[in-house]
Amino acid sequence: MNSYKIVVGVDVSKNSFTATVLYDNKRESFEVKSDPVEFEKKIKPYLKKFKKSDMLIIMEHTGVYHLKLANYLYENNYQVAVVNPFSIRKFMEAKMTRVKTDKTDSYFIAQYGRTFFDGELYKPKPDVEKEIEVKLKILEDLQHQLTNLRNQRESLSHVPIPIKKLKENLEYYDELIEKIEKNIKELEKEIKELTKKNYQEEYKLLKSIPGISDRVIGVVIAMFGGFKRFKSVKKAASYAGLNPSPYESGASVKKSGSIKKMGNPYARKILYMAALSAIRFNKYCRELYERLVSKGKAKKLALVAVAHKLLRQAYGVLKNRRPLR
Structure with a gap:
């Protein structure tokens, strides 16, 4: 109360x-x-x-x-x-x-x-965070369109019509795909420039983490607010839907936790994609991934754990104001 x-x-x-x-x-x-x-x-x-x-x-x-x-x-x-x-x-x-x-x-x-309410009161995001978030959402929409167009083009390429006619029809898709790819590159550049210009220190700290892309930095700044509104990394992970939910019943039934997809789906998706890069370039994430896989964990589950690890690293460097060593 x-x-x-x-x-x-x-x-x-x-x-x-x-x-x-x-x-x-x-x-x-x-x-x-x-x-x-x-x-x-x-x-x-x-x-x-x-x-x-x-x-x-x-x-x-x-x-x-x-x-x-x-x-x-x-x-x-x-x-x-x-x-x-x-x-x-x-x-x-x-x-x-x-x-x-x-x-x-x-x-x-x-x-x-x-x-029950005992959390922080609402405070609007700064305009620059709103702008980055809007650009991230547009970027997501464009990538959905790009994937759909590529799939449609691939499907059309197997239609049994004369080669000349087929080529003419495929060119419509090629023009659209080229235009969307150009827009995506421009948006990615704008997001990078906004974060570097307005959050120079945060950008530099996050860049010290191998596997963190400019898009991940945009998500951390705009969607997580640089973690300023999160009292713990656990709450930040919960926001992204990266916290496992343990299952126990009595003394005999105990299962490992699964990820409940109840957080921000875009933040979760971007962190998961970053995990694919982190297992190659981030030694801490690679060690975690290899250890989990060697114990028989599914690769997808291990990647979710790596995404959670990346989030913890990002939270740590921003909260402590020190780069990752």
């Missing part, structure tokens, strides 16, 4: 904000269109009795839809919390609720905020 005297749980959707307000022994609800100004009008009456510092407004991380409200409330000096939807879902499961409505969701978000 925290010290907030009034908690507002908000279920955010594309078109509306549904809220439940808990204070004293009362429970009240309201819904407005997805307009932060309209939302504030609904909560202002409560400020006649409570200070802003007594009020916690809590919502789930919804990708992008929560940002408009969270940023507006932050700029107007409200206490705002943005939490992982998985935490809310597990809380609802523990309460054994079977009802699923926006109003019910907002109530359980408020209950979670009043009962």
Whole structure:
């Protein structure tokens, strides 16, 4: 139980904000269109009795839809919390609720905020981090398109039509592929320039880790915020979905943990791809990989462990402000 005297749980959707307000022994609800100004009008009456510092407004991380409200409330000096939807879902499961409505969701978000929330309050990312993150997402989309086009071209190349006609049709794909490849290179260059210019020390420290690419550095800076908002490497690994979940039952059934894909999928993917390079050039990662494989672990599982190791190395150099030796 925290010290907030009034908690507002908000279920955010594309078109509306549904809220439940808990204070004293009362429970009240309201819904407005997805307009932060309209939302504030609904909560202002409560400020006649409570200070802003007594009020916690809590919502789930919804990708992008929560940002408009969270940023507006932050700029107007409200206490705002943005939490992982998985935490809310597990809380609802523990309460054994079977009802699923926006109003019910907002109530359980408020209950979670009043009962369990003890994390850091929301703070918007600096503009340069937002810019890097947007470029990383565009880069991911372009690479998906590139993979699809290459696969489609390969499939078309086996269609039994005259060679001249086939060549003409394949040229359409070749032009698109060439253009996307050029865009990818330009974006990678822009991401590198942004990180080097705005985070010179962090870039240099992360570059001391063999196997860390400029894209990984972009992810660490923009998505992890340089680890500034993580109190431990365990929490950072959890954010990326790289923490194994142990399975035990009684005294006899014990299984090795598996990775639960509940964190940031893009961060996890980039770290996993970096692990492929790290087992070649990073002696600590190579030793870990070889040791796990020699013990009979699957290569994919060993690579996940290497990705986790890379994350720990990145966390260590930034927190200690010393390069990897």
